[in-house]
Amino acid sequence: MPEFSIQSSVDIARRLEIRGSDSRSWVVLLLPSGSSDTALRNLLGDLSSLLQRPTRVFDLRSSSFEKLSEILHEPEDDIVVLVAKTNLDTERWSALDLMRSGLERKGPIILWLSPDCVPNLSEQAPNIRSFVGGSIFYVGPDGGLMSEADRQKRLAELVQFYGLSNKEVVNRAQAKTLPSEPHFVEWLVLLGRGDLV
């Protein structure tokens, strides 16, 4: 059985960044098993740092449609995460599908779902699934934090590509001479120096 790919929160942020701030993106992130609220907090932290935009979280199960439509448009350019930690019933998915146009917005919508939501999403909400397309990913444990090996690998790529050491990047950020290019934001976050972004 084929599986959706696993992405780190840094990669999710990079995907959203290259799509542009007003890309109207829909992305589904599937919760790792046994995931806790910490996983979501980690993801939100990384998205905020890397994309330099505020995030908001709402429960997909309990928000009324009128309320959902309202909160998605006020404002409509931040990052909104709609959460369903357990599967929604078929009626709820169908009703969400009917009102997809009312949910469309400039900023990204991230559906933070338990994996058992996906069958109902595909079956009962074909219009939403069509918007999501292939943008369905598992996030790793702890909200998609990179493994230490992956973090070191990515840092090595950046070091090699730019010919700068990690220390030099931090020094430049402290001196405010580091360009605000997304790679450098990512670099600082990977070094645990998101405070310098």
Add this chain to the structure above:
Amino acid sequence: MPMALSQSLPGGQVQRRDRFRKYMQAFNPTASAQDVIDAGLVFENLHRSLYLNLAGRADLEPGSQQLLVGGVGSGKTTELLLAARWLRQQGNALPFYIDITAETDLSALNSGSLLASFGIHLASWVLRSAGLSKENEQEIKKLYTKVKEYAYGKTERVWVPYDDAVDFDDDDYEIPEGYYDTRKTPGKLKVPLPRLLRDIQSIREPLEKLLGAAWEIQKDIVVIFDGLDRLLAPDKFLAVVHQDLRLLRGLKVSVLATGPIAALYGVGRSIADHFDRVQHLAAIATDSASSFLQTVLEKRGGFELLSRHETDSVCHFSGGVLRDLISLARDSAEEAYISEHDSIGPSDVEKVVQQLGTSYLRGLGPAEIQTLKTLDKSRSFRVDLPANVELLVTRRILEYSSTDFRVHPALLSVI
């Protein structure tokens, strides 16, 4: 070999990012169709200029009613917006494009909702139009209020006389004849309530007067209802549109509406009987007309990052579904960007095809997968079975003509 900082900061990386960003903006599967048209990115002949047929008939036959049927992501909204643009350019008819799902909760729609929404658009337009006399303006404002009350409901103070049977003991007490109460009349666009034909008729008069005012300015009116295809079940679709369409026909307003793909098959065929013409927006077969899909990619600047081989792959695995074509083109570039490639390679396309195929696969049981395999092997498919219609609605199976059904190629690649 590391890039020299002087060469890469910010030039090299920024150039690369700008190149990908520009491409990604042209290939946005969730962009508003109007924005894509305005940006000149639409290949208007994709469906053999179907929009011209729709618009032409609406223009020539006032009061005609046409249904545009197509699967999710097939490009219905684009065709309707192109039809509206053509009608405006011709100048004979005034088109109103209404995405009903953006205006109200479609699950709460009932008879009268389409009329209410049309009335709001019509009255707003007449009020904005130049050349209204003061006297007419007052009249139109009153009509606008009536239509708004019909649409959104109203709250009013009403005099309620007491029942004669009410007994007051105190002979000296002056018996009041009644009292004021607050009555709320719910509107069409919010609360779902069963309605009677009589209720529909109450909107007829204000609509007739508004149309009279509009006809003094424009010749004919065409209303385009988008989003009705989300009403997947034929009975729900008919419950919403039947009475409204009858009244609009009587008012000589031409209608273009989207309908669910189920309207073509099985019990859904009853929907078609209510329309003068049903236009089918089929998936585009990649084997016979692949150049059409290539042109869509070319028009958006796809060759900036896609080679000829990858272009062919993206076209093939899209199955000729417009939104899937745009999604695969966008996602391939995203994958290449994340992987630090300078352009889209075969591995990038392969990854995103698997992602898309897997998203179609989820939710399918063994019986359905067997149906897909049988179809792929023998081209045999019974479209009269409700379970099979479901496979069409959810795009696991694509319809290229009334006799040509195939498994979505991205899904086929993972089963």
